[in-house]
Amino acid sequence: MAEITEMIHTAFLIHDGVVDTRTIGQSDGDPGDMEFGNKMSVLSGDFLLANASTALAQLYNTQVGFAHRLTLS
Numbered sequence: 001m002a003e004i005t006e007m008i009h010t011a012f013l014i015h016d017g018v019v020d021t022r023t024i025g026q027s028d029g030d031p032g033d034m035e036f037g038n039k040m041s042v043l044s045g046d047f048l049l050a051n052a053s054t055a056l057a058q059l060y061n062t063q064v065g066f067a068h069r070l071t072l073s
Contacts, residue, residue: 007052
């Protein structure tokens with residue numbers, strides 16, 4: 001359960017790293033210089049969240065699944 005919780009938390013942090021390129025000014029540097037970009041950040045976070053959800057479903061515990069659903073809403 002702790003591993004699943006950490007995967008969800010890490011997915012949140014990765015998604016939180018998405019940068020709004022419209023707010024980047026010249027003093028921030030060139031938006032094209034982002035090493036991986038927003039697309040990779042979103043896909044990586046989605047991958048972790050999907051794996052965490054699969055692992056959660058494999059626990060076969062409806063009470064844990066219900067608590068997880070509450071945290072995502």
